[in-house]
Amino acid sequence: xxxxxxxxxxxxxxxxxxxxxxxxxxxxxxxxxxxxxxxxxxxxxxxxxxxxxxxxxxxxxxxxxxxxxxxxxxxxxxxxxxxxxxxxxxxxxxxxxxxxxxxxxxxxxxxxxxxxxxxxxxxxxxxxxxxxxxxxxxxxxxxxxxxxxxxxxxxxxxxxxxxxxxxxxxxxxxxxxxxxxxxxxxxxxxxxxxxxxxxxxxxxxxxxxxxxxxxxxxxxxxxxxxxxxxxxxxxxxxxxxxxxxxxxxxxxxxxxxxxxxxxxxxxxxxxxxxxxxxxxxxxxxxxxxxxxxxxxxxxxxxxxxxxxxxxxxxxxxxxxxxxxxxxxxxxxxxxxxxxxxxxxxxxxxxxxxxxxxxxxxxxxxxxxxxxxxxxxxxxxxxxxxxxxxxxxxxxxxxxxxxxxxxxxxxxxxxxxxxxxxxxxxxxxxxxxxxxxxxxxxxxxxxxxxxx
Numbered sequence: 001x002x003x004x005x006x007x008x009x010x011x012x013x014x015x016x017x018x019x020x021x022x023x024x025x026x027x028x029x030x031x032x033x034x035x036x037x038x039x040x041x042x043x044x045x046x047x048x049x050x051x052x053x054x055x056x057x058x059x060x061x062x063x064x065x066x067x068x069x070x071x072x073x074x075x076x077x078x079x080x081x082x083x084x085x086x087x088x089x090x091x092x093x094x095x096x097x098x099x100x101x102x103x104x105x106x107x108x109x110x111x112x113x114x115x116x117x118x119x120x121x122x123x124x125x126x127x128x129x130x131x132x133x134x135x136x137x138x139x140x141x142x143x144x145x146x147x148x149x150x151x152x153x154x155x156x157x158x159x160x161x162x163x164x165x166x167x168x169x170x171x172x173x174x175x176x177x178x179x180x181x182x183x184x185x186x187x188x189x190x191x192x193x194x195x196x197x198x199x200x201x202x203x204x205x206x207x208x209x210x211x212x213x214x215x216x217x218x219x220x221x222x223x224x225x226x227x228x229x230x231x232x233x234x235x236x237x238x239x240x241x242x243x244x245x246x247x248x249x250x251x252x253x254x255x256x257x258x259x260x261x262x263x264x265x266x267x268x269x270x271x272x273x274x275x276x277x278x279x280x281x282x283x284x285x286x287x288x289x290x291x292x293x294x295x296x297x298x299x300x301x302x303x304x305x306x307x308x309x310x311x312x313x314x315x316x317x318x319x320x321x322x323x324x325x326x327x328x329x330x331x332x333x334x335x336x337x338x339x340x341x342x343x344x345x346x347x348x349x350x351x352x353x354x355x356x357x358x359x360x361x362x363x364x365x366x367x368x369x370x371x372x373x374x375x376x377x378x379x380x381x382x383x384x385x386x387x388x389x390x391x392x393x394x395x396x397x398x399x400x401x402x403x404x405x406x407x408x409x410x411x412x413x414x415x416x417x418x419x420x421x422x423x424x425x426x427x428x429x430x431x432x433x434x435x436x437x438x439x440x441x442x443x444x445x446x447x448x449x450x451x
Contacts (some may be wrong), residue, residue: 025251
């Protein structure tokens with residue numbers, strides 16, 4: 001129940017005094033400040049990886065600065081796929097892949113190789129050729145051995161096989177399964193292990209984030225591979241999600257794979273929305289990002305999360321899903337969205353108050369008492385999931401009751417934190433709480449601190 005906001009007595013000599021004091025905070029910048037710990041530092045404290053897919057020729061300027069400082073793992077978005085590295089049979093182009101690996105080494109980052117065996121983005125000479133099973137087996141083994149050997153000892157993990165399943169859990173019809181049978185997966189893993197015994201070997205797929213027919217097929221495959229002694233170290237859950245459709249069984253699903261004795265990684269996280277992006281959508285997106293991160297943090301064998309591009313200018317979504325976009329943690333202009341701060345909070349970071357302010361006002365005052373109000377406001381692109389406001393009275397004022405906040409006073413110092421129902425301050429929105437107090441002699445407005 002909300003306490004009464006009306007003082008017990010209003011004397012005739014009511015003083016209509018209203019004053020406001022606002023915290024001195026950076027506002028409207030839309031960028032993370034030097035005081036905000038990088039995501040990679042926060043992730044490290046949790047023993048996790050925070051990665052991003054990157055485009056090699058963009059690793060300069062602001063894009064390169066953010067990729068190098070915010071993330072401790074990089075995944076080549078396209079540079080290690082078959083059509084990129086072996087466009088002509090037996091002739092390899094390592095330029096962009098090497099560029100990304102070199103950048104990662106210079107910035108003390110892991111690299112996740114992506115991907116060796118896939119039904120898509122294969123060169124025409126491969127898909128248009130006429131091959132016997134023996135020939136195709138040799139081609140696949142040569143490609144895996146050559147690429148994995150080139151980066152031996154330099155990559156933390158490889159997505160060896162990508163997207164082998166249909167939505168109903170049956171095996172996808174591909175050049176590999178149609179010609180070599182489903183055991184091409186076991187062969188690919190075995191060849192990759194022979195080429196680099198130190199890198200972690202994964203099977204990676206989409207729409208396997210929650211418990212469903214497709215993820216159960218993946219589970220059964222991994223279980224069978226382990227029983228057969230085939231090298232398999234982990235599963236990748238891509239997590240190309242839609243706004244507001246966070247899979248509620250994600251943590252349960254991560255845990256069941258972990259219980260098989262393999263690692264789990266969220267490998268390609270983005271959360272798309274129908275454009276235009278609004279404050280409400282960005283707030284929901286932040287909640288979804290935080291939920292995904294939280295599920296990974298909660299399971300020891302979830303090694304971390306990679307976002308599929310950290311800026312909307314490098315996202316695949318608008319090209320594939322008409323009318324959708326804004327799927328990553330940064331805008332096209334490299335401004336962090338609420339999703340960025342949600343990721344930080346999921347890793348234990350203190351909610352950043354940059355772009356948010358608190359104002360103190362006295363709507364009404366009488367000879368011995370007053371009613372006060374504090375409003376927390378966040379500018380567009382910024383939000384809070386919880387808040388704390390504090391101030392120190394300079395003339396002996398005392399708070400006697402409060403509503404829409406939990407307030408305590410020790411001497412002159414007052415601290416108020418959000419109630420259970422109003423911790424969220426949305427992007428471009430505000431939250432207010434009120435209180436009654438007493439004063440004697442004077443009632444100067446204090447300076448308020450948010451955070």
